[in-house]
Amino acid sequence: MAAGLLFVVPLFGLLLVGVVVLVVLAATHSPDAALPHEVASARRHGVVVSVVATTVLLLGAVVLTGMTARSLQGTPVLAAAVPLLAAAGALVVLLVGELTWxxxxxxxxxxxxxxxRVRDLARGGWAVTALLVSGGLALVVVVGAVLADGSGRTITTTSVGNRVSATAGPFPGVVYGGPQLAALVIAVALVALVLWAATNRAAVVTADPATDALLRRSSAARAFRILTFAVLLTLAADLFYGGSAAQRVHDGAFASAVAVAATLAGLLCGVLSLVALLFPVPRLTRSALPQHPVRV
Amino acid sequence: MTATPAVSVTLDLLAATPPYEQVRAQLAGHIRAGALQPGDKLPVVRALAADLGVATNTVARAYRELEAGGLVTTRRRVGTIVQAGSGSEVEPALLAQAKAFARSARVAGLSDDETIDLVRGALSASGG
Structure with missing residues (x-):
C-alpha cells in the first residue's frame, strides 16, 4: 500500500502540474494574428527548436542507455552520465537554432x-536553479567519492580489525561520479555557448527592444531548463542508489536516517526533474504585447 | 513594455556610401543631436553587426572612426561609450530647427541622400 502510494502521489502531482501548466498557457496565449509577422515567426522558431531539443533529450537518453549497457557488458559506468550526455545533445540543437536564425x-x-551582454541572460530564476542543482550534483559526487570504497562503485563498512562486514552498490563513487562531472562540464559549457549565441544573434525585425529581450531570455531559459532537468535526474539516481546502498550496509541510527533521507531526496529530485521539464519558459503573453511601435 | 522610442541605425546596402560610413555618420548624428548622451554604451561590435547583417569589420571600422573623431572611447571590459564633451554643444533652438527640417524632408518624400545633398548645397551657398 505504502509502496503504491510512493508512485501514485508523485504521478498525480505531475499530472496536476501538467494540467495547471496547460491551463495557464492556454489562458495567456497570445494568438499569432496579434503579433507582428516576424515576432510570430520567432515564437514558432523557438517552439520548434524547443520541441526538437526535448525529443533529442528524451530519445538520446533511451538510445544512450541502450548503447552504454551493451558496449560495457553489464557494467554501465557511462550510464550514470546518460542524462547529462543526452542534455548535451539537446543543447547542441538549441545552439544550432540560435546560430542559424x-x-x-x-x-x-x-x-x-x-x-x-551575456551576463544579462545568466540571471533570473532558471539560471539560479540550474546553478544550485549543478552545485548540488558536484557536492554529491565529491561526497560519494569520499564515502565509496576502493572500487569506486560500492560502499563498504568495516568492523574493528578491518574485517569487511558489508558491501553494497551501486554507489556513486569516482567510477560513476567522474563521467558525471565530465558530462556536467560539457553541458555547462554548451549552456554558456547558447547564451553567447542568444546574446549575439541578430534582433528580430519589428520587435521592440523589450520583446526582443524577452525572446532572448526565452532562449536562455530553454537551455537552463534542459540542464536543470538532466542534473536533477542525475542527482535523483545518485541519491536514490547511493542512499539505498548505504541503507543496506549501515545499521547505526544516524547513518541509517541519513541514508533514508538521501533515498527520499533522490525520489524528490526525480519528480522535480520532470516538473522542471514541464515548467514554461518566459514567453509572449497577451499582457506583454508591445503597445507602441518602434521608431525607425 | 517600454514606450520609449529606441535609437536606431538604418543601413542601405544599395547606397553609394559605404556601410561603415553610414553607420559612423548615423551614430555621430545621434551623438551630436543628443540622442546618445556622454556615458551611453554603444552595442558590442558583434551584436550590432549581427543586427545589421554585415561583417563585424564594418561596424568595428565605424567605431574606430568615431573614436578617432573623439566622439567615443573604447575601454576593455567596459566597451565603447560616448565620450564626455563629444557633442557639438548645439543650441536647443538649432537642434529643433534641424529636426523640423528632417521632418519636412520626410514629408516631401526626399531620401536621406537627397536631404543631405540639400544641406550640403545650402552650406556651400552660405559660404561654408
Whole structure:
C-alpha cells in the first residue's frame, strides 16, 4: 500500500502540474494574428527548436542507455552520465537554432541600439536553479567519492580489525561520479555557448527592444531548463542508489536516517526533474504585447 | 513594455556610401543631436553587426572612426561609450530647427541622400 502510494502521489502531482501548466498557457496565449509577422515567426522558431531539443533529450537518453549497457557488458559506468550526455545533445540543437536564425534580409536594414551582454541572460530564476542543482550534483559526487570504497562503485563498512562486514552498490563513487562531472562540464559549457549565441544573434525585425529581450531570455531559459532537468535526474539516481546502498550496509541510527533521507531526496529530485521539464519558459503573453511601435 | 522610442541605425546596402560610413555618420548624428548622451554604451561590435547583417569589420571600422573623431572611447571590459564633451554643444533652438527640417524632408518624400545633398548645397551657398 505504502509502496503504491510512493508512485501514485508523485504521478498525480505531475499530472496536476501538467494540467495547471496547460491551463495557464492556454489562458495567456497570445494568438499569432496579434503579433507582428516576424515576432510570430520567432515564437514558432523557438517552439520548434524547443520541441526538437526535448525529443533529442528524451530519445538520446533511451538510445544512450541502450548503447552504454551493451558496449560495457553489464557494467554501465557511462550510464550514470546518460542524462547529462543526452542534455548535451539537446543543447547542441538549441545552439544550432540560435546560430542559424534570424538572418537580416533586404537591402535596407535597421538595428535598434541596445547594449546586450551575456551576463544579462545568466540571471533570473532558471539560471539560479540550474546553478544550485549543478552545485548540488558536484557536492554529491565529491561526497560519494569520499564515502565509496576502493572500487569506486560500492560502499563498504568495516568492523574493528578491518574485517569487511558489508558491501553494497551501486554507489556513486569516482567510477560513476567522474563521467558525471565530465558530462556536467560539457553541458555547462554548451549552456554558456547558447547564451553567447542568444546574446549575439541578430534582433528580430519589428520587435521592440523589450520583446526582443524577452525572446532572448526565452532562449536562455530553454537551455537552463534542459540542464536543470538532466542534473536533477542525475542527482535523483545518485541519491536514490547511493542512499539505498548505504541503507543496506549501515545499521547505526544516524547513518541509517541519513541514508533514508538521501533515498527520499533522490525520489524528490526525480519528480522535480520532470516538473522542471514541464515548467514554461518566459514567453509572449497577451499582457506583454508591445503597445507602441518602434521608431525607425 | 517600454514606450520609449529606441535609437536606431538604418543601413542601405544599395547606397553609394559605404556601410561603415553610414553607420559612423548615423551614430555621430545621434551623438551630436543628443540622442546618445556622454556615458551611453554603444552595442558590442558583434551584436550590432549581427543586427545589421554585415561583417563585424564594418561596424568595428565605424567605431574606430568615431573614436578617432573623439566622439567615443573604447575601454576593455567596459566597451565603447560616448565620450564626455563629444557633442557639438548645439543650441536647443538649432537642434529643433534641424529636426523640423528632417521632418519636412520626410514629408516631401526626399531620401536621406537627397536631404543631405540639400544641406550640403545650402552650406556651400552660405559660404561654408
Amino acid at each position: 534570424p538572418r537580416p534580409k533586404g537591402a535596407t536594414r535597421t538595428a535598434v541600439l541596445s547594449d546586450r
